[in-house]
Amino acid sequence: NPYTITNFSNKLQKTQRLASWFIFNKYSHVHFSTKQCELAHLRMFESRTKYERLKFLFQIIHNCVKTKKSECFEICSTESSRHRHSMYIPNAPVKNDCFKYSFFIPRALRICYPIPL
Structure with a gap:
């Protein structure tokens, strides 16, 4: 961050x-x-923002807020596999740092789906 x-x-x-x-x-x-x-x-600042980011992502997915999830991201509704589940959210390709370092979507997805080492 x-x-x-x-x-x-x-x-x-x-x-x-x-x-x-x-x-x-x-x-x-x-x-x-x-x-x-x-x-x-x-709680420390980093853990609190991480928690709030994931909580907001959960609320959008489960329609607890008035934001439509289709406006924020696209959920892949493909068949579940070993590597991806039915609620997998693909990371949008970004070309500039404006969206890459935005508060919500890319950072929340990096927390949900960590890059394997």
Whole structure:
């Protein structure tokens, strides 16, 4: 993710650490902020965006939002095989970085269907 390895991500993590100090009313540097974040169930920025991306993909596929899935992507309704299931979403070919690094579709598909090594 080229957009999460920025100064914004670092600022957000710092804000989360300060929030965990505020939640538990422990402002000294003796207490570990990462442990306090875990106790307060504050997830890291990357895991939270990954979760929200997959949740939104699930909601579109199962018609829980008013967005039509045919407008976003095309589901291959071919016969299930060993490598692809019936709800396989093919990755759209992209020529520029505008769509390649967009928030939703390509990143969510890379999480769902990781590239085998």
